[in-house]
Amino acid sequence: MSRVALVSGGTRGIGAAISIALKAAGYRVAANFAGNEEKAKAFHDETGIPVFKWDVSSYQACVEGIAKVEAELGPIEVLVNNAGITRDGMFHKMTPEQWNEVIGTNLTGLFNMTHPIWNGMRDRGFGRVVNISSINGQKGQMGQVNYSAAKAGDLGLTKALAQEGAAKNITVNAICPGYIATEMVRAVPEKVLNERIIPLIPVGRLGEPEEIARCVVFLASDDAGFITGSTLSANGGQFFAS
Numbered sequence: 001m002s003r004v005a006l007v008s009g010g011t012r013g014i015g016a017a018i019s020i021a022l023k024a025a026g027y028r029v030a031a032n033f034a035g036n037e038e039k040a041k042a043f044h045d046e047t048g049i050p051v052f053k054w055d056v057s058s059y060q061a062c063v064e065g066i067a068k069v070e071a072e073l074g075p076i077e078v079l080v081n082n083a084g085i086t087r088d089g090m091f092h093k094m095t096p097e098q099w100n101e102v103i104g105t106n107l108t109g110l111f112n113m114t115h116p117i118w119n120g121m122r123d124r125g126f127g128r129v130v131n132i133s134s135i136n137g138q139k140g141q142m143g144q145v146n147y148s149a150a151k152a153g154d155l156g157l158t159k160a161l162a163q164e165g166a167a168k169n170i171t172v173n174a175i176c177p178g179y180i181a182t183e184m185v186r187a188v189p190e191k192v193l194n195e196r197i198i199p200l201i202p203v204g205r206l207g208e209p210e211e212i213a214r215c216v217v218f219l220a221s222d223d224a225g226f227i228t229g230s231t232l233s234a235n236g237g238q239f240f241a242s
Contacts, residue, residue, distance in 0.1 A: 004073045005220065006066070008032045008056050008113055009083030011043040013182035014132065017209035018080055018216045019049050025217050027078060030069040032056070034083065056083045056109035057101075063116045075124065076117050078220045081110045081154075082132040084147075086184075091145045099146045106150035110157055118170075127170035128220045131158050132212070133231070135178045138241045151176075155231055162229030171228035173219045178235025181206040202237035 005022045009015040010031030019031045031051045033040040040051045050072065054065035070076060084106045087098040110131055121127030136144055137151025155174055162172040179185055179197055185206060188197065198204065215232055218224055233241055 002026050002028050003077040004028045004030070004070075004075060005078035005080065006030045006032065006069055006076045006113075006117075007080040007082055008109070009034070010049075010080070011040045011051055012036070013184065014177065014180060014209045014212050015080075015082040016043055017213040018082060019043075020047055021210065021213035021217050022078070022080075022220065023047065023049055025221075027220075028073050030073055030076075032065065032083065055105075056113055057104035059112045059115075062112040066113075066116045075120050077121070077124070077126060078128040078130075079114060079117055080130045080132065080216055080220075081113055083109055083113075084132070084134075084151075086144070086147055088143050088147070090143055094145065102146040103150050103153075106147065107153040107157075110154055114161070118165075121165070121170050122168045125169050127165060127168070128224075129161070129165070129170065129172040130216050130219050131155075131172070131174040132216075133158075133174045133176045135176050135233070135235045135239050138176055138231075138233070139239050158231065159229045166228055169225070171219070171224065173224075173227060173229070174231045175212060175215050175219070176231055176233045176235065176241070177207060177212050178233075178238045179206050180212060181208055200238055201235070205236065207234060207236060 005027040007019045010019040011033040019029050023029045029049050044051045054061040087102050131154050133154040134151040136148045140148045158174040
């Protein structure tokens with residue numbers, strides 16, 4: 001029986017690529033989404049991957065949503081925490097709402113998604129948790145104090161939880177993408193992309209969502225069983241973390 005994988009934010013952008021790559025690798029995949037039902041339906045119709053709607057910033061919604069996934073597909077053995085939002089603004093203008101929304105989804109969301117699944121992974125003696133952080137969680141980014149703080153917190157959670165899961169054959173790793181050619185990045189004016197973003201990337205291009213997806217497939221595999229608590233940077237050489 002193939003393993004069950006759940007991808008949060010799994011119907012668009014990097015998350016969609018991850019869901020598709022995991023399905024191609026033989027997993028039974030469930031894709032979570034929060035808001036855009038039209039895009040989620042189109043994704044389901046195109047891929048056949050079942051989609052489930054809930055907000056990862058709500059613990060109870062995660063408990064109920066995960067229960068529905070497991071009732072339909074079976075126990076979740078691979079969890080990809082990909083859901084994320086931005087509410088950008090300079091710190092002196094940032095509102096508590098902007099801060100709390102981003103922390104609630106991008107950091108607390110990891111707890112809310114992982115906690116209801118964790119005991120099952122422990123009981124079965126196997127699990128893979130892959131957290132999608134960001135280059136800006138490593139280096140910081142002006143105008144993204146909330147986002148950078150949350151994504152840096154994801155890395156701390158990864159390192160600590162990896163130590164707790166290791167004895168139960170559960171690995172916990174993080175991936176830090178750089179600038180990836182998603183719908184959101186492609187919406188940046190071409191002049192800004194070509195003059196202010198791409199020149200900072202030594203490989204001279206944006207990354208592709210499928211390149212992040214391949215990293216996830218590897219970390220979810222049995223071949224990656226000796227890798228835990230690690231951060232994989234996929235940013236085209238833009239930033240080196242020691």
